[in-house]
Amino acid sequence: MGVDERRQQLIGVALELFSRRSPDEVSIDEIASAAGISRPLVYHYFPGKISLYEAALQRASDDLASRFVEPPEGPLGARLLRVMRRFFDFVDDHGPGFAALMRGGPAVGSSTTNALVDGVRQAAYLQMLSHLKIEDPPARLELVIRSWISLVESTALIWLDGRRIPRAELEVQLVHDFAALAAVSAAYDQEMAEVLRQGLKDEPGEGPFSDLVVRLVALASPPAV
Amino acid sequence: MGVDERRQQLIGVALELFSRRSPDEVSIDEIASAAGISRPLVYHYFPGKISLYEAALQRASDDLASRFVEPPEGPLGARLLRVMRRFFDFVDDHGPGFAALMRGGPAVGSSTTNALVDGVRQAAYLQMLSHLKIEDPPARLELVIRSWISLVESTALIWLDGRRIPRAELEVQLVHDFAALAAVSAAYDQEMAEVLRQGLKDEPGEGPFSDLVVRLVALASPPAV
Structure with missing residues (x-):
């Protein structure tokens, strides 16, 4: 060789x-x-x-960062769901090493490893912007995307600790979480409301986001007693 | 001395x-x-x-963990908002040290410091359970609380990096985010739906959660064209 x-x-x-x-x-x-x-x-x-x-x-x-890449076509929810599936495939394949890295520690915490982890986060962030077709994000959108990425990481870590919830459920949940965090921000900010509207405008009536909205409305309705 | x-x-x-x-x-x-x-x-x-x-x-x-303690009285939203205010006071007072610690690195990443950080997360988790009056949480509730705590941390870190969004806005947003993450989980799980209903039953009509729901409904309505 x-x-x-x-x-x-x-x-x-x-x-x-x-x-x-x-x-x-x-x-x-x-x-x-x-x-x-x-x-x-x-x-x-x-x-x-x-x-x-x-x-x-x-x-x-490099492998993990590539999993956030997805052709910018079709509804956002379906795209994000494919990304989450590939992300959980990665976590599944590298479980103990992923957990050790994200929790830090003597063998895994160094400025080099931190820079690699930050590089993946940054690549994921840029991919999310590209999915949303936004080049110059307002501060509130940057916050929603970056904090959602940390939510994805922590959800995967909690999942690895016992695998008590089926991963397919968490993949869908994280897509919904993104929409929910964006909606909370959009509820108080005009610019974010426009980002949300544009991002969701191609969602099909039977897509994951529509299903969520129907269920949330049912949840908010007072139970028939 | x-x-x-x-x-x-x-x-x-x-x-x-x-x-x-x-x-x-x-x-x-x-x-x-x-x-x-x-x-x-x-x-x-x-x-x-x-x-x-x-x-x-x-x-x-010890100081930070104590900030999650709050008398278990009154509506949940108002209690969490007081906790978030005290949390951001802490972050404001200890900004560069907090950021260095959470990002890891040579001087700050050791098994002792990791254990201290985990101790604060665990204390915050137990306080959240106590606010919800739940002793034996289902796996989905544990996930929502623990992943929300990581969302709180990452939101604070992003805020520290330039302080481009007023902290008072983020304090309210994080309370809303907790409700939103719980609602997403509750939309697909009966047990979580019950937790959410119990947790929100003392919310006043003019509290932060009610305001959010009104705004989200307005956001979801098609604009009058």
Whole structure:
């Protein structure tokens, strides 16, 4: 194998191990053994576990950021639902490593890893703007999108802790949460009301947002006693 | 001064400095100078900057957790609004230190600091359950409360970055966001619908939740063209 090929193979092996268990618990010996090479040879390609972890995280970050990309066609709700499904696929595949990274800690919290996590958040933010077809977002829209992204992260972390709620339910819920947070902001701000109206104008009558509105109206109606 | 008194004074001085600038930028020399004592005397009370930082963070965590405590009387919306005001007072007072802590990093990310942050989140979670008068929460309610707490944190962090939206607006918005996230969950779950109904049953006709509902209904109505 050439140098770059070997490095890429090692990154793949390491990412697999760092995903399945907390990175603190994965040793260079294990990575070497899983890759079928000697420990000194691992050090030939990567100066230490941290640099290998950062390379694996770089690959995972690129993968995760790409999951927010979606052709800008069709109703917003259906697009966001596809994004959420791909996001939960990722979380499902990388559970323990994702949880360890997001909770921080000795092996995973460094300025490099923080920058990678922030890079994914920023990519997700820009994709959301592109879904909404907005280039110069008002401060309130930026807040709604960025805080929703953190809601997505924390929902995934809580889901991973016991998986007590079916993930398909949470994927739909997070799409609804986005609309709900935007609507709360729009209820008090004219500019946000216009963003919301534009964003939802292509929603079909039987789409996820319409279903939510029907159910919320039923919920708000006093029960027949 | 006695040993404990001197330690408490040093913690107070350090907390003040760690709040106003990123903890990375605060030196022991500065803390000694602000406390009016020599550098070796600081080391007599605390073995190093990290232990002093952790002691300051412990005090700040106790303070922050206490701000979620509120007599369990009166409408929920008004109670949560008072909690949000006290929370933003805290964020306002400790801005740079709060931001550095929540973003992680070399001086602030350790298992001790993570445990303190988690302790505050847990205290806030338990207070929310007590406001809702629920002892044994279903998984969906736990998710709504915990993910809302992360929304509160991220909203505060985004606010600190430029303060482009008045904080009073965000305090109300976060109370509304809690109701909105609970309503989205309740729209698809009978048990959550009951929690929501019980939680909102004491809301006055002119409270924040009623105002929100009126505005959302207006927003959902097609504009007169």
